[in-house]
Amino acid sequence: MELVLPRLVAPAEVGGRLTFIDAARAREADAEAWLTLFMRLNERRNLIARELGGPLTLLLPPTLETDFARFAPDLRSIRSVAVEVDDLDDAVSGTVLLNAYDDGFGRVEDIQALAGEVERARTQAEGGVPAVLRMLRVLLLRLVGAKRRTGELDEAERLLDEAGEIDDSLGDPSGRTATQLVRSDLLIARGELDEAAGLIESAIVALREAGDAWALANAWGRLADILEARGELDEALRIRRDEQLPVYERLGDARSRALTMGKVADILRTRGELDKALRILRDELLPVFERLGDVRSRAVTMGRVAAILYARGELDEALRILRHELLPVYERLGDVRALLVTRANLALTLSKRQQQADCPEIHELLALALRDARRLQLRETQQIVQLIRQLGGDPDAPPFT
Secondary structure (H helix, E strand, O other): OOOOHHHHOOOOOOOOOOEEEEOOOOOHHHHHHHHHHHHHHHHOHHHHHHHHOOOEEEEEOHHHHHHHHHHOHHHHHOOOOOEEOOOOOHHHOOOEEOOOOOOOOOOHHHHHHHHHHHHHHHHHHHHOOHHHHHHHHHHHHHHHHHHHHOOOHHHHHHHHHHHHHHHHHHOOHHHHHHHHHHHHHHHHHOOOHHHHHHHHHHHHHHHHHHOOHHHHHHHHHHHHHHHHHOOOHHHHHHHHHHHHHHHHHHHOOHHHHHHHHHHHHHHHHHOOOHHHHHHHHHHHHHHHHHHHOOHHHHHHHHHHHHHHHHHOOOHHHHHHHHHHHHHHHHHHHOOHHHHHHHHHHHHHHHHHHOOHHHHHHHHHHHHHHHHHHHHHOOOHHHHHHHHHHHOOOOOOOOOOO
């Protein structure tokens, strides 16, 4: 344990202290009590951060890992290190500290499992117990995000309306604001940017009044996304640097800081400042995701690196990353959407080499990507069709049909 502790705790400020919540020996019979605790910790995360005066370390057994991720997603994100403890005595063997939180839900079975949890929670919520209703709302909002990512926007909106009814029944302003922000995500997915911006600006006012620093920074990030989509890069960059980064740095939220720096890198890349963007990705994002064990975020970052290398004409290294750093990860995760996008990008990069020997691989990659995009009815379908035509192929003829 002496070897592990230095990795789990950050230096406390003068007068601060170390606080541990030890669930390593939690019994199955106590699971419901732990879930309630997780939800309350998540709701009061900013107050906890102010009052503790030092690092908070959670020790969780594998049986509670998934529940913590589902019921305390914000608190899960606010962390500086993830350590797996597997060399202790049998009583706590396999204890895990905040493994990297992955909300991709790329696999169909993941979404189906989440939908099953929603159904069970609906049954449990019939008694009207506030804690259970809060649990159902959290699950609904997570399922909304999964449905949004798969393009099932009408179903996502129906689920979101259900979450809104729970907010009304609880009279919960913070829950209502969270639901409002998720609704803005749906509006963005539909291209209704002005209405989405209005919801976000309203949420920013509410979160500022509530003193919820982390959620406020998150809302500012959504607004910056819209500004970036509109081409208002200077204001988007200002928000990233002035409204988001200082909050994450103050809270010690290494993952959120890294994700925000990734957005900064995207803006710099759009401006043509490729060297600066590449430095941020390599020096400020990759080390964080590797330390946290966040496999998906590392793969996404490597994809950004490959895109910059493609723009600079460094095709061999871009191809290496796509083939060996991205494809195996997304195959292992079962993330069909990320996999088809990576295959299309690999085909595009190969085509830029203009080597006749690459043609069979290009056709195979695009055929696989188009098949999955059509099967899942994803918005990427048309982009892949256009790429096939751009390369002189017919998307309605073999090998693409």
